[in-house]
Amino acid sequence: MKKLGIVLLIGVCVFVRDRDQVTKPKINRFNKTQEIQYFLKGKKLFKEGKYDIALGCFKKSLELNKNNADTNKYIAFLYIINKKYNKAEEYLLKSISINYRDKKFADVAKDYNSIANIYLLKKQEKVALDYFQLAYMFNKTENNLYEMSVNNIDIGNIYYYDQKRDKAIKYFKQAINNFEEANKNNGLVLKDKNKISYTYDLISSDYFRKDEYPKGFMLIQKSKKISSATGQLGEDFYKDLTTLKEMQKTLAPNQMILIYANCYPDKVIRITVTKENIGTYKISFKKIKEFIDSVSYSNNIKNYLYAINIERAINRKLLGSDNKNNYLMDDYLAALLNYYLYKLEQGATKKEKQRIKEISIKLYEFLFEKLSVENKNIILFPFGVFTHLSFAALRDDRSYLVSKCLSMKYLHNFYRNTKKIINKRDIIAFGGMVYDPKNYDKDMKKFKEMRKRKKVNFDDLFAYLYMDPKNKNKIAIDNQLLAHLKDLKKGDTVYKYLENKLKEFDNLPWTLQTIEDINTKLVKNFGLKNCLFFVGRKATLNQLKSLSKAGRLKEFNIVYLGAHGLVFKGAPNFSGIIFSTTDTTKKIQDIYLGLQEISKLKIEADLVIVSACDSGFVEVNGSSLNSFIGAFFKAGANNVLVSLWGLDEEFTHKFMMEFCRILFEQKQKKVNQLSYEDILRRVKLNAIEGKFGERYRSPMYWAPYVIYSK
Numbered sequence: 001m002k003k004l005g006i007v008l009l010i011g012v013c014v015f016v017r018d019r020d021q022v023t024k025p026k027i028n029r030f031n032k033t034q035e036i037q038y039f040l041k042g043k044k045l046f047k048e049g050k051y052d053i054a055l056g057c058f059k060k061s062l063e064l065n066k067n068n069a070d071t072n073k074y075i076a077f078l079y080i081i082n083k084k085y086n087k088a089e090e091y092l093l094k095s096i097s098i099n100y101r102d103k104k105f106a107d108v109a110k111d112y113n114s115i116a117n118i119y120l121l122k123k124q125e126k127v128a129l130d131y132f133q134l135a136y137m138f139n140k141t142e143n144n145l146y147e148m149s150v151n152n153i154d155i156g157n158i159y160y161y162d163q164k165r166d167k168a169i170k171y172f173k174q175a176i177n178n179f180e181e182a183n184k185n186n187g188l189v190l191k192d193k194n195k196i197s198y199t200y201d202l203i204s205s206d207y208f209r210k211d212e213y214p215k216g217f218m219l220i221q222k223s224k225k226i227s228s229a230t231g232q233l234g235e236d237f238y239k240d241l242t243t244l245k246e247m248q249k250t251l252a253p254n255q256m257i258l259i260y261a262n263c264y265p266d267k268v269i270r271i272t273v274t275k276e277n278i279g280t281y282k283i284s285f286k287k288i289k290e291f292i293d294s295v296s297y298s299n300n301i302k303n304y305l306y307a308i309n310i311e312r313a314i315n316r317k318l319l320g321s322d323n324k325n326n327y328l329m330d331d332y333l334a335a336l337l338n339y340y341l342y343k344l345e346q347g348a349t350k351k352e353k354q355r356i357k358e359i360s361i362k363l364y365e366f367l368f369e370k371l372s373v374e375n376k377n378i379i380l381f382p383f384g385v386f387t388h389l390s391f392a393a394l395r396d397d398r399s400y401l402v403s404k405c406l407s408m409k410y411l412h413n414f415y416r417n418t419k420k421i422i423n424k425r426d427i428i429a430f431g432g433m434v435y436d437p438k439n440y441d442k443d444m445k446k447f448k449e450m451r452k453r454k455k456v457n458f459d460d461l462f463a464y465l466y467m468d469p470k471n472k473n474k475i476a477i478d479n480q481l482l483a484h485l486k487d488l489k490k491g492d493t494v495y496k497y498l499e500n501k502l503k504e505f506d507n508l509p510w511t512l513q514t515i516e517d518i519n520t521k522l523v524k525n526f527g528l529k530n531c532l533f534f535v536g537r538k539a540t541l542n543q544l545k546s547l548s549k550a551g552r553l554k555e556f557n558i559v560y561l562g563a564h565g566l567v568f569k570g571a572p573n574f575s576g577i578i579f580s581t582t583d584t585t586k587k588i589q590d591i592y593l594g595l596q597e598i599s600k601l602k603i604e605a606d607l608v609i610v611s612a613c614d615s616g617f618v619e620v621n622g623s624s625l626n627s628f629i630g631a632f633f634k635a636g637a638n639n640v641l642v643s644l645w646g647l648d649e650e651f652t653h654k655f656m657m658e659f660c661r662i663l664f665e666q667k668q669k670k671v672n673q674l675s676y677e678d679i680l681r682r683v684k685l686n687a688i689e690g691k692f693g694e695r696y697r698s699p700m701y702w703a704p705y706v707i708y709s710k
Contacts, residue, residue, distance in 0.1 A: 035064035069098040109138035145182035149175040259381040304335040364394040387618040393703035409677035424557035425530040431562030432512025432535035434580040447509035510649040511562030526664035541579040554604040565612030598631035616642030
C-alpha cells in the first residue's frame with residue numbers, strides 16, 4: 001500500500017511538472033488555420049464534382065492533422081467514386097479508429113455501413129453482411145432506432161437476393177418495428193423513404209402469400225403514405241386503416257374491386273372484392289416466361305429486360321447477380337408489358353399489330369384467369385408495372401375488356417375522403433398555350449385555314465409544325481423559368497435535360513380548337529353557367545395561380561388543362577405541366593407547374609382533366625401519390641382523367657369533345673346520370689366502332705385514357 005502511494009505521488013509530481021511545462025503551449029495557429037482552409041476548400045470542390053482537386057486538398061489537410069475523422073471519410077468517398085475500394089476501406093478504418101477513441105459511436109456505425117457498401121460493390125455479400133451487423137451493433141449502443149431499421153433492411157436485402165426469404169422477412173419486420181418506434185418517439189424526419197416503403201411492400205407480399213390480405217394491404221397503405229411524404233409522418237400514419245371488409249360493405253351487387261400486386265417474386269397476387277366475398281388468387285409468372293420463350297419475337301421482348309425496374313436492377317448488380325439468366329420472374333412480365341405498351345403507343349406495322357393482339361389476349365388470360373367480368377363495374381387498384389397497363393385494351397378472341405364490363409376506373413387509395421360537389425360553376429379550361437412565340441400566330445392561322453378547307457389531318461399538321469425547317473428555333477427559355485427547381489444547378493444533367501425538353505415543345509392548335517368548340521358548341525347548347533376559358537397568351541401559369549389564390553379556382557366543378565406535360569421518369573418530383581411562355585404583353589412568363597405547386601392549388605373540382613402526354617405515369621416502385629394524379633387529389637380534386645402514354649392531337653380533340661358532350665348532356669337531363677367512368681367507356685366504344693374514323697379504332701388512340709378516383 002505504501003509502495004502504491006509512492007508511485008501515485010511520483011505520478012502526480014510528474015503530471016504537475018509536465019503541466020507546468022505546457023501551461024502555455026506553442027500552438028501552430030497557422031497550421032490549424034491552413035488545415036481548416038484545405039478541408040473547406042475540399043468540401044466545396046467535392047460538391048462541385050471536381051474530385052481530383054478535392055482529393056489533393058483533403059490530403060494536404062490530413063498532413064496537417066491526421067486525427068480528423070471527417071477528412072479521412074471524404075478521402076474514402078473520393079476513392080469509392082474512383083473505384084479504388086481498398087484505399088477507401090483503409091481511410092474508413094482510420095476514421096473508425098478516431099471516432100471510436102472519441103466515443104462517437106454513431107459515426108463509427110456510419111463508417112461500418114460505408115465499408116459494407118464497398119463490399120457490396122466488390123460483390124462480396126458475406127463480408128458486407130458482417131459490416132452491416134457491426135453498424136447495427138454500434139447504432140444499438142446509441143439507441144439510434146432509425147439507423148438500426150436501415151441496417152436491418154440492408155441485411156434483409158442480402159438474404160432476400162440470396163433466396164433466403166424467411167430470414168429476410170424476419171429482418172424486414174424488425175426494421176419496420178424500429179422505424180415506427182423511432183417516429184413515434186421522436187417524430188423523425190423521413191430519410192431513405194424509398195427503402196422503407198419498399199420494405200413495407202416486401203413484408204406485405206409475405207402476408208399475401210399466407211392469405212392474410214388485410215395485414216398486407218394495411219402495410220401497402222403505409223408504404224404509399226411514406227413514399228408520398230415530404231416531411232414528418234403525421235399522427236394519421238398510426239391510425240387504424242380502412243380494411244377491405246369495410247370497403248366490401250359499400251359495394252353494389254355488380255361492383256368488383258380488383259387489386260393486382262406484383263410484389264411476390266414468382267407470382268402476381270390478385271385480390272377480388274365483391275359484395276359476397278373477398279378472395280385471393282395467385283398467378284404464376286412461369287406462364288408469362290413460357291409465352292415469351294415460345295414466340296418468334298422472343299428476343300425483341302427480352303431486350304427490355306435490361307431497361308426495366310431500374311432500382312431493383314441496380315440492387316442485383318451490387319449484389320453480383322447481374323447475369324441476365326438471374327433475372328427475377330416478375331422481370332419477364334415487366335419486359336412483356338414494356339414491349340407491348342411501346343408497340344401500342346408508337347403504332348405498329350401489320351405484322352406488329354398481330355403481335356399486339358396476341359400479347360393482349362395472353363395478358364387477359366393471365367390477369368383474368370378463373371374470373372368473370374361480364375357486366376361488372378370494375379374498380380382497379382394496380383401496383384408496380386400494372387400502373388402502366390391499360391386494362392381496357394386487353395381482350396379475348398372476341399372483344400376488348402372495355403366492351404365486356406359495364407365501366408372501369410382506377411382507385412387512388414382506400415381512404416373515403418371524397419367531397420360532394422354541389423352548386424358549382426361548370427368548367428374552367430386552359431389550352432392553346434404559346435410555346436413558340438415567334439411562330440404562334442402563324443401556326444394558328446395556318447391551322448384554321450387548313451380546317452376551313454377540310455384538308456387538315458394529323459399528318460398534315462405534323463409535317464407543318466414539326467418538319468418545317470423554318471420552325472427550328474422554338475421557345476427561348478429564360479433561365480428563371482426553372483429557378484423553382486431548387487435542387488437543380490445550371491449545367492447539371494437534369495437541368496439541361498429539362499431545358500432542352502422545354503425547347504422541343506411546339507404549339508398545340510388542337511387544344512385551342514377544343515376549348516373554342518366547348519365554348520361555342522357546348523356552353524350554349526347545354527346551358528352551362530359562368531364558365532371561364534383561357535387560351536393562347538391568356539393561358540398563363542400566373543393566371544391559374546392568381547385564380548387559386550383568390551379562391552376562384554375552387555368554384556368550378558370541372559378543371560380542364562390541355563397542355564404539354566413533362567414527365568421526368570426516374571425523378572417524378574420534377575414532373576410538371578407547361579403553360580404559355582408569354583402573356584398578352586409578350587413578356588416572358590413562369591411556365592412550369594410542378595407537382596408540389598399543383599398540390600398547393602385550391603381546387604374543389606369533381607373532375608380534373610389533364611389532357612397531356614404521359615400525365616398518368618406512375619413510377620414502377622413508386623406511388624400514384626407521387627404523380628399528377630396524387631398532386632391533383634391533394635389539391636382537392638375528386639376524380640382525375642389522365643393519359644398513360646403520348647396522345648394524338650386530333651384524336652384527343654375528338655375524344656374530349658365527345659366526352660364533354662355526353663357529360664354536359666347528362667347534366668342537362670338531371671336524371672339517370674352516368675358516372676365519369678361510364679362516359680369514358682362510352683367514348684372508347686364509339687372509337688372502337690369507328691365513329692371517329694377507321695384509323696382511330698386502334699387502341700393506340702383510345703386506350704391510354706383512364707380515370708382515377710379517390
